[in-house]
Amino acid sequence: MDDRSLYRDHSPVHRASGRRRVLMPLAVCSVVLAGVAGCSAPASKDAAPAPSATSASPERASGTRELEEDYQRVIKDVLPSVVQIDARSGLGSGVVYDNKGHVVTNAHVVGDEKEFKVTVATRGGDPMTAKLVAAYPEQDLAVIKLDKVPEGLKAARFGDSAKVEVGQIVLAMGSPLGLSSSVTQGIVSAVGRTVSEPRQGGGTGATIGNMVQTSAAINPGNSGGALVDLDGRVVGIPTLAATDPQLGGSAAPGIGFAIPASMVRTVTDQIIKDGKVTDSGRAALGVSGRTVLDDEFQPAGVAVASVQKNGAAARAGIEAGDILVGFGGKPITTITSLSEALASSRPGARVKVAYQRDGVEKGVEVTLGEM
Template identity: 40%
Template sequence: MRSAHRFTLLSLLFILFIVLAASLGTLLAKTAGTTPAQPRAIAPRGELTADERNTVEIFALTSPSVVHITTARQALNLFTLNVLEIPQGTGSGFVWDEAGHVVTNFHVIQGADAARVTLADQSTWRAKLVGVYPDRDLAVLRIDAPPERLRPIPIGESKGLKVGQKVLAIGNPFGLDQSLTTGVVSALNREIESVTGRTIRGVIQTDAAINPGNSGGPLLDSAGRLIGVNTAIYSPSGASAGIGFAIPVDEVNRIVPRLIREGRIRRPVLGIAAASPAFNKALGLPPGVAILRVDPDGPAARAGLKPFVPVTEGSVVVGDLIVAIDGTPTPDLDTLLDALERYRPGDTVTLDVLRGTERRQVAVTLDSSS
């Protein structure tokens, strides 16, 4: 009896559902088309704001200079013995000149065997590697595109930047080409670590959204000029967290022409081996670069510089401590190497040197690194 009662109740509910659905369909059929309906009137837009017009104009001016870079590794197919190109990654870059030079980050092409550059007109070109400088995370490629297809990016300067001024970033985040983000200069003179472990100083911090794929793309000012190369983000998740970093254009404009001419940065040398910071601390030395070894035929030896020499356990013959180069303080080796990059082999510099408590100035003519 209970089963029959349950079956009857379910049947009634099902019939009621069918009746209600049919009634609703009939109601919709009767009301559809009886009420007049037209597209809504478009509200007047008015003129774009001055800031919006500026942003639109900058994108139109500079986006043709921004490129999409794809890299690949080469592998041998063991069955056909053909060389295959396996996609490795993507990044951004920008056209440097009408000779086809393209600037990007070193880490964008690091470890790749091949690279292709896609211009804003969607034409794709096989790229040749011209030169790299991993210490500043910069690389230069070259494509054989005709000059009429190339739009070199306008170059600005970074030394006069102010915190709070507007910036724009164009790149290919997550492979989405020609993406524009805006923000401000959040801070100046930040320090980040390059892929070689060297410190990159003077870095621009921005809150313009920078994501994977933006690396190597331009950071622009409100005049549409290049002021930095987007390089890194600080983010626990790997996506933009509003803290991005760009290598300042003054560094880029100093390094890129040398990479185009020579293929690498040949840093001038003093001909010394430097002690670690722990050495300075153990001997109670002030900030500076303590000399541990002098190359016999190097510039430092010719200038009469002397190394610290251990003679017995706990006893050291005091040598020279380099504390400045041409008036610029050198509290550690990294700072000294940064300063040396601004010179060329054959230049003569003046070192401020401490030996014990005696401070003196020594003229040294720099040699070329091997």
Template identity: 40%
Template sequence: MPVAEPVVNPDDGSHGGDDGGTIGGTPPSPDQRGRRRVAGVAAVALIAAAAGVGGAAAYDAINGDDNSPVVSSLNTGNDSKSAPTGDVEKVAQKLLPSVVQINVRGSQEAGSGTGIIISSDGQILTNNHVVEAAADGGSITVSFNDATNAKAEILGRDPVTDLAVIKADGKSGLTPAALGSSNNLEVGQEVVAIGSPYGLDSTVTSGIISALNRPVASSGGAGDNDQTVFPAVQTDAAINPGNSGGPLVDMEGNVIGINSAIRAGTTTSGDAGSIGLGFAIPIDLAKNVSKHLVKGEKVQHARIGVTVAPAVSSDDITGVGAEIKEVNKGSAGDKAGLKTGDIITAVNDSPVVSSNALVASIRGYQPGEKITITYTRDGQKKTAEVTLDSDGGDLGS
């Protein structure tokens, strides 16, 4: 479900505004200015936490026991030992064996990011922008917590949600991370982030969830013209370039988000760094996408089929919703009776204050789900039940 918000180059340290979006349309090309030193530094309306600078470790493929049973995080009912609530050390001890550094080299760039082991035979969840540089003939090496290394290949990518799954060669007996849920999170809840900022693997930071359902717009990867907007889990836990693809974890050791973007400050050396505004893709969204990627299936994304722009109050500053500029004939929005000029203000009673907020909200649902949209028409408040369409899927190739 692409959008038409501008994308700001991560090297200039600035951030863009909300200039409208297309739900089910074709987005314009984002600004691709500036140098690109590392694989996976996504251009973000805030700024990507992207794959940071870090040398690739030497390849040392370890052959495992092919007869070992495969355990996957994506299967329900996994027996996972919880860490004591409030104990960052115990959470780190539990998760570190399930977190890897991903070293990527493409034809014109190289760098590193983070990944989460989701199966005992080497399936790893990460961001699309971490591995995209290797999608066309590049190479990927995974560095594990036990200091071993293995080559990896991409199983599937989805630029629309900025997610990807890779598979490490010749591995078995790995420890999959426990994937929690993002539908019951609370602002102020303690969390831990783990990753490889600037190539410094196994780095642990802690903080709180500072906001939920924050609409964040970013590109899906290096040189990628597609944009993604997701309903982010916002945290003040330190996240820096290289943390992308790594876990945001609750205090029971369950992954509740995939660290993907930051609003960054700039150091004296010119590098972008954390200022306490990090953003993670909710794990419920990541699980839904990953279940398709591991099978090589198309990932279908929900859409309404309307083009929207920011709606502001009479002060020309305060956002009050998403104004419909066009309704595609025969779309979910058309069937629900939405019209040009309607201002959408809520989805399932969750406020919508901008076009980005609407796109992010719809991103959290699946095609075929029914939602209730609240909108105003000629100053009158109305509601409509919408059965979401599908964009047909995108393999990310």
């Protein structure tokens, strides 16, 4: 067994793939604003009146028009490369990867299916048929291929996710709730996030490192679409949105996550070339296990259930029955925390692993393997 068995759902995120008949009525702001209180702070008696829309300086008005033109240019350039994927059990999005008809999307969008209907956002007409090339659930990515490549099919341009910066404006394109050709806008809120995906509802349970966090709205159906910068380059594949337990598990507005373009290219190129991922670039410890609780019923480590023969842990002397409590100087309390630590590491790295055996804590340096 390998580290894939370590993935569990302990993270407040939901998949962004869509399902049939989930389109719900959306409140229209202009209808309800009159009945909403507290949307803005009360003005002081001495406060100067707010400037009207017509009092904006010519320079500011010009800057706004230029930004709008940037948005429109990027949308016009990229939207023809974004598709809607009908996987029978649900709807998702995809991005045209090359002129041979390969489309990259999320593994949880394709699920266990092999054949799909694909609609290009800007073309209309009858859906095209496509077949699965391969899925890589460990990174929640998959590649499908159109049975017949239409004339003029436009491949997207992928950027360098290493150059993505916090505060950068991005657009999310896809088919949220089945509304094809939809675009939302936001910024890059953070980079380098490690997020665990749920298994429920068809999720892969993957723990994915180095994700791009964005405030652009990511809704069901956006999965597998495009997160795009203002140069028209895809910098990520929208995959997850955070949920708020205090809202009954509803989506937490403005907190979405996208798989970085660099990982998308690495996985997709291997699938197209070899039909599978041959070099995951993901670190592995070579164990399977379960979370254990202390006397106060709090998570206290990962009990090793089995050790892969000749794996990283086995070579370091870790045995079944040991309880992992530390990785790289950080505490390990759950399977999810161990998975996240591995997702943030690279194969070949030497990491100190702390573990307990017969009530005695020990430490050992482990050279990580590859998943």
